[in-house]
Amino acid sequence: MNSTAEQSKSISLDAKDYEILKLLQKNAKLTIREIAAEVHLSPTPTHERIKRLEKTGVIKQYAAILDPEKINKGIMVICQISLRESNKKTAGEFLNAVLQFTEVTECYNISGDFDFMLKIVVESMESYHLFCLNKLGEVPGIGQTKSIFVMASLKETHLLI
Numbered sequence: 001m002n003s004t005a006e007q008s009k010s011i012s013l014d015a016k017d018y019e020i021l022k023l024l025q026k027n028a029k030l031t032i033r034e035i036a037a038e039v040h041l042s043p044t045p046t047h048e049r050i051k052r053l054e055k056t057g058v059i060k061q062y063a064a065i066l067d068p069e070k071i072n073k074g075i076m077v078i079c080q081i082s083l084r085e086s087n088k089k090t091a092g093e094f095l096n097a098v099l100q101f102t103e104v105t106e107c108y109n110i111s112g113d114f115d116f117m118l119k120i121v122v123e124s125m126e127s128y129h130l131f132c133l134n135k136l137g138e139v140p141g142i143g144q145t146k147s148i149f150v151m152a153s154l155k156e157t158h159l160l161i
Contacts, residue, residue: 011056020049025159028062073121076150077128080114084143097139103131
């Protein structure tokens, strides 16, 4: 079975799987032994469970979560975008361009008055202005944009369970 088919298949998770996932969400640097001790399993079955969770796509990746302020990326903007035409070609061109922009950290296809919502993180207002002019403004098919500047982040989490 190929990995794409395997990842799209629904997987049955038990209480131990959820315990492991909770621990890994909070600290992906835990060792197998540390996780095993927390979930009251031996290291081998714990390791096998983690490998299964990775292989089936439940665990998509491991990452370090950075503080944007400390790396000079203190401006966050939610940008809503409407395309001029709703068709496969226009949407594809838009997505191909947006997926290349390092400033865009999240992109959602949404319902309502706009077609897409982007989370953009940049150094300054000037950086955002240049991004809009030189990158976003060059993407064909954009009809309307609306920028919402985040004044404070009150809750950010990657925890799902």
